[in-house]
Amino acid sequence: MQRTLTTYDQTRRALESGSTTCERTVEGYLESINTGKRLNAFLAVFGEKVLDEARAVDRKIAEGTAGPLAGMVVAVKDVICMRDEKVTCASKILENFVSLYDATVIERLRAADAVFIGKTNMDEFAMGSSTENSAFGAVLNPVDESRVPGGSSGGSCVAVAGGMAHTALGTDTGGSIRQPAAFCGIVGLKPTYGRVSRYGLVALSSSFDQIGPFAACVADAARVLHVMSGQDVNDSTSAAVPVPDYTAALTGNVAGLKVGVPWTVLGKGLQPEIRASVDRAVQRLREGGAHIEEIELPHSDYVISTYYILMTAEASSNLARYDGARYGYRSTTARNLSELYVQSRSEGFGQETKRRIMLGTYVLSAGYYDAYYRKAQKVRRMIQQDFFNAFENVDCVLTPTTPTTAFKFGEKTEDPLEMYLSDIFTVSANLAGLPGISVPFGKDGQGLPVGIQFVGRQFEESTILNAAYYLEQQEGR
Amino acid sequence: MAVTLKDVEHVALLAQLSFSEEEKARLTAQLNQILEYMEQLNSLDTADVEPLSHVIELSNVFRTDVNRPSLPREAILRNAPVRTEKFFKVPKVIGDR
Numbered sequence: 001m002q003r004t005l006t007t008y009d010q011t012r013r014a015l016e017s018g019s020t021t022c023e024r025t026v027e028g029y030l031e032s033i034n035t036g037k038r039l040n041a042f043l044a045v046f047g048e049k050v051l052d053e054a055r056a057v058d059r060k061i062a063e064g065t066a067g068p069l070a071g072m073v074v075a076v077k078d079v080i081c082m083r084d085e086k087v088t089c090a091s092k093i094l095e096n097f098v099s100l101y102d103a104t105v106i107e108r109l110r111a112a113d114a115v116f117i118g119k120t121n122m123d124e125f126a127m128g129s130s131t132e133n134s135a136f137g138a139v140l141n142p143v144d145e146s147r148v149p150g151g152s153s154g155g156s157c158v159a160v161a162g163g164m165a166h167t168a169l170g171t172d173t174g175g176s177i178r179q180p181a182a183f184c185g186i187v188g189l190k191p192t193y194g195r196v197s198r199y200g201l202v203a204l205s206s207s208f209d210q211i212g213p214f215a216a217c218v219a220d221a222a223r224v225l226h227v228m229s230g231q232d233v234n235d236s237t238s239a240a241v242p243v244p245d246y247t248a249a250l251t252g253n254v255a256g257l258k259v260g261v262p263w264t265v266l267g268k269g270l271q272p273e274i275r276a277s278v279d280r281a282v283q284r285l286r287e288g289g290a291h292i293e294e295i296e297l298p299h300s301d302y303v304i305s306t307y308y309i310l311m312t313a314e315a316s317s318n319l320a321r322y323d324g325a326r327y328g329y330r331s332t333t334a335r336n337l338s339e340l341y342v343q344s345r346s347e348g349f350g351q352e353t354k355r356r357i358m359l360g361t362y363v364l365s366a367g368y369y370d371a372y373y374r375k376a377q378k379v380r381r382m383i384q385q386d387f388f389n390a391f392e393n394v395d396c397v398l399t400p401t402t403p404t405t406a407f408k409f410g411e412k413t414e415d416p417l418e419m420y421l422s423d424i425f426t427v428s429a430n431l432a433g434l435p436g437i438s439v440p441f442g443k444d445g446q447g448l449p450v451g452i453q454f455v456g457r458q459f460e461e462s463t464i465l466n467a468a469y470y471l472e473q474q475e476g477r
Numbered sequence: 478m479a480v481t482l483k484d485v486e487h488v489a490l491l492a493q494l495s496f497s498e499e500e501k502a503r504l505t506a507q508l509n510q511i512l513e514y515m516e517q518l519n520s521l522d523t524a525d526v527e528p529l530s531h532v533i534e535l536s537n538v539f540r541t542d543v544n545r546p547s548l549p550r551e552a553i554l555r556n557a558p559v560r561t562e563k564f565f566k567v568p569k570v571i572g573d574r
Contacts, residue, residue, distance in 0.1 A: 096556075097556050098555060098556060100548055100552050100553075100555070101548075192533070193532045193533055194533045194535070207530065207531065207532065233540055236535075236538035236540075237531075237535065237538075239533055239535070299521070301517070302517065302518060302521065304514075305514060305515040305517055305518050306518065308511070308515070309515060309518075316492060320493075323493070324558060325558075325565060325567050326556070326557060326565050327556035327557065327558070328556070328558070329558070330558035330559065334568055335568060336568050336569060336570070336571075337567055337568055337569070337570045339568075340567060340568055341493045342493050342494065342495050343495070345492075345493055345494055346494050346495045346496070349494075354494055354496075355504065355507065357492050357494065358485070358488055358489065358492055358494070358504060358508065359508060359511060359512075361488050361491050361492040362480070362484070362488045362508065362512075365487075365488060365491060371519075372512075372515065372518075374528055375518050375519070375523060376518060377528030377529055377530060378523035378526040378527070378528050378529070379518055379521060379523060379526075380528075380529040381526055381527060381528065381529035382521070382523070382526060384529060384532065416507055416510075416511065417510055417511055417514055420511075431532075432532060433532025433533055458532075458533060
């Protein structure tokens, strides 16, 4: 079952006409969170605090001083810092950790008068594709509760797909926004590497991680992206590239747009209904005047290997800081400092996190560094070059977001490689630093949503937002 | 390059993690399966390819070197598992080994 979601655009009009208030909107979402508790989307819900924020926004609306996101109710993945709130990363090791400051994305959204309703569940340290790796229990897919919502930003995705927030912030290291968006039938956007500040984001894999929005419609994602983007002195990897008006880019006109499709890549292991959605999307784009071009991505067979070598290497390094000394979980049985480190880490981290730390430590260890890590860095350049070559002839690349629709709980937990392969269409954008968007387009025979992904040139989010917007309009007709 | 149980124990030491015998056996099997898949990269000739470590061409990002307020000590110590008045407290560094 899936309800019709309220978009921020609809709420905004209601706020402007006076037919609702921000406070009533928040109360409605708090009610949904309460009735949807079994979905386990939230790790923390801000009751009185968000109502206070909502009343303050209502006063601003009355005074005519409200910002561009006034009354937008936002859920935040629990890997992003909010001052005086816990940030657990869904890990036992950070179960009681309290943030000392707001992440830059939080500051920017707050300054635009968005309000924050709570922190959302996720795979521990954003490692996973199903949200089954949370130390606080799995998240259910609201479309079919026997299935995973995708991951790692499963809670943020379900907060939006389950009608518990207008939008949500997620993070995407290898597909962690786009893949759950596809599994739950909403819009998910991973911006270009460097587009959005990561100050206040707990680091997983620093050369991949990006923060991006989940939304019920493309227009809402565009609005949020506009506010959150731009250089930040506190994040030296944020780029000094001007931020365009993404909403103005949503013309719905795709005439002349050149869309590349890597048909040979799509030949393998694709669920038939997903292939049907791709064909239908291509047909619709043609009807709108877009040119469909076949493109080659010669190194696409190597994306999973490359990604998991580099990602685990970076993660093993980033997660070395959790040692039980200055913050986080501390083992009670350690007799000396050395035991404190080992026992705190071994008791505090979950199984998948430890597996990835081990893999990452192995590929970085003496004797294997060149064979795995450096090799993967080289192949990463080849994969990026494939996309740069393609973008000489096309404006964006279309693929499905995932090879299958949402899978069942437990289906892939025993076979980590099988789980990793579910990221096959999404990791390329992270390897190459490109923006990607997943937009719902069609359903399979069991009513499970299918996502179509557009990947664009670096810093050309406008192009993929408009292409996704066009498909969204087609689906509504 | 098959991973042995001994390799797993060595890497666990580097990573400061400990595992039960059962976990070690499972990890050995899983790492072998994953690394065997990753061996596919060896089929690519990368002799003339520069490693890519940063996907947008950024170099040497500087900010002006001025004092900015830092967090007060109380805030820093707020998340300490065990503390004294001014310090983080940990078990003795020089052990009995």
